[in-house]
Amino acid sequence: MLQFERLATDPASHARRGRLTLRHGVVQTPIFMPVGTYGTVKGVLPQSLQQMGAEIILGNTFHLWLRPGLEVVQTFGGLHRFENWHAPILTDSGGFQVWSLGAMRKISEQGVQFASPVNGDKLFLSPEVSMQIQTVLDSDIAMQFDECTPYWQGEGATQGGSGHVTSEAEARASMALSLRWARRSKAEFERLQNPNALFGIVQGGMFEHLRLESLQALVELDLPGYAIGGVSVGEPKELMRQIMAHTPHRLPAHKPRYLMGVGTPEDLVQGVADGVDMFDCVMPTRNARNGTLFTRYGDLKIRNARHRHDPQPIDPSCSCSACAGPDGLSWEQGGRGGFSRAYLHHLERCGEMLAPMLASIHNLHYYLNLMREVRAALEGGVFAAWRLRFAADRSRGV
């Protein structure tokens, strides 16, 4: 099941404020979805996710298929009870992950043959298998099985080597394969009587006319929601922004739109303006583990020696439990219940687990709160003004 209501739209952009009702709960859009690859958002307790207002999280079909394996998840009647997260979950199809295996996999019309990176077992993933796995996972939103068209073809990936930028012919063939897989995904999803919602994925590489072809064919399938895939795969930022400007707003207005694997705070805000409702990215948690923290006034490297004595929290305007403590009163509001930059700097230097724990809480809260501010601005009809302030604040420097 899936219901999507548009609550407000921005006259000056494609931005929309919406409400998405899924089998395990309601999601306010635009929304950021924390990534929980193996059934856990890295370094964060489910309770903390709830506290910071996460309404939907991701799981990775490919990873969960390999570990813990379907028969374990089946014992728990799906992913929700297994990982103790009782709000909505979206799962990807595994397509992006098998694509990432590079030389270790072989793609045919039927599907993808590959060796398990865990134990070397020969495995086969196809639209049908992906739907079967996602049905066992019982995610609120399942994604069609697709081929992620790479930006760079052949050896060396984007690092150079003997490859080349994907040609139009290659992108077309890949996009057409993804479309055939979309139809097979839909047929299998229906055959399995999966009660959740299946999203299609627009491909087409960096070619706008291919994106349009993909989109139009997917719209004919009348799926409950659509994603834009194959961006943020190594292409220059301008190309990504070009596809973002082209595709999302052309998708059906009354259905939710999901931009996969994007991006920085600036990318998200641009994505909203381009008409996107849903985002996911590993950046907040991955950067947290590397000591890069997002703040209203720009990004902050906590390892930097200038934080050694600093009594301020990561972001003085932030109300997360790392910056503001349990009562949520930010430093700017006079709250002194949070952890200082000096303390986080110390934890990071000592390799203490509490450093990534607090940093992950903060970065995820930053992303979730950014979307909260976006939603409030859309509701108040002040999105354009809010964007200017956001850009000015972020470039001020921390």
Next chain:
Amino acid sequence: MLQFERLATDPASHARRGRLTLRHGVVQTPIFMPVGTYGTVKGVLPQSLQQMGAEIILGNTFHLWLRPGLEVVQTFGGLHRFENWHAPILTDSGGFQVWSLGAMRKISEQGVQFASPVNGDKLFLSPEVSMQIQTVLDSDIAMQFDECTPYWQGEGATQGGSGHVTSEAEARASMALSLRWARRSKAEFERLQNPNALFGIVQGGMFEHLRLESLQALVELDLPGYAIGGVSVGEPKELMRQIMAHTPHRLPAHKPRYLMGVGTPEDLVQGVADGVDMFDCVMPTRNARNGTLFTRYGDLKIRNARHRHDPQPIDPSCSCSACAGPDGLSWEQGGRGGFSRAYLHHLERCGEMLAPMLASIHNLHYYLNLMREVRAALEGGVFAAWRLRFAADRSRGV
């Protein structure tokens, strides 16, 4: 400041139920104190520590002196505000840590010369320096600077090699040095007008008459509390138990008694019966990170394949947030809000941070709850019966 009241005593053992009032709060004894070496109990949010009922935690003088360094802690007016823990803190003296450096340090009457394991700087630790550091840390309980008499002397430590078991003459010389350092610690602590409480440490190796000499001389110093040091340093368990049976109950009855660095749940219960009020040990957090979990019915290795499908929490009788979820209703009470063994097994196999996070919460809660049960049994006058049940439960197997 320090106040200690005995609320109940056990007629059949040396066990006492007490209340310890320190500068930053009240501590119910017998108590277990989680270890926060670098100003963080590894893998646990201070908020979680509060939720599980921790009333006092440890910090390590040696480690905190090296990182973040005193001038940083001074900026925060002490350790409490720096690490965001506003209840009592006990700090050790650094003696045990410099002793652990082995060949890298040189002990003289004046103190210990050693090279910093962080950056190689030449450093000097003495009773006076230790008191100066602990005064800056502003811990509620400071420990005298002592020499931890090893069980094994010379190369190879307890692993054999060319060394030997500490002789009586060696133990006597070491104990006498610790006594002279106790007097210097007290003098410096008073000169600094440290408003907290200084504990003396009984040494004497595995020799009861040396322990008695040490104890009597320390009692003459009239310190507000006493610890038993130099146990759990590689000696056979029987020798440790022999010292536990000998020393604690001979210490002044109206002052708190602290057994340093001990031990297993069974050791703690025995320690209470021997008259000990305070315990610390890295075992709950270290074992958590290795996947060894304490339960009412024995210890559990979460990596074991038999947990792969198990829907039960770590300990069905446990009310910690890992076993019982946020509402604290245990599995046995019908609560189903906790995390399963199958999920923890999966997290552990995937190397996910959430595994040690949940395991640390559980293990610390187990230790803190064990002491809660001990206190209730002492209050109810049923400690002897409780011990029998504890031993039977623990040996039942999980």
